[in-house]
Amino acid sequence: MLTRDEIYSGLTQIFRELFDDESIALTDKTTAADVEGWDSFNNLNMIAAAEQAFGVKIGTREIESLTCVGDLVNLIEKKSK
Template identity: 50%
Template structure:
């Protein structure tokens, strides 16, 4: 799965979760830049991402995640490891 496809799917998740179709995902985007991205919505985001991509994050991965770009990299690695 190409990173552009991951960004496309993540954009859909972000638009639905944060109810904001104007959100543009960039590798540098962080939770601090999205007003509604609080701890509760972070959990919802992780659950939605795991469901959409059929992956599971490890606790250490979640703790080190600091931007959308990092999230995309982890998704890409996990999907590749599954042979997709």
């Protein structure tokens, strides 16, 4: 099982690479509005990278229900058990 810190560390690396911004610091409340370039296309790229990095599969309905990074962390945490 992954810890929240491990998930945040992995997601931060994904976000920094995807959005080419080493200053990104994710929190539970981070949303697409907080990250320059986080549009629907990059959202799918980020989800795909997260699925690969954490060995989880995230369904379309689950993706649509995500409103912030905290929701994604909770979902990955639940699926990694």
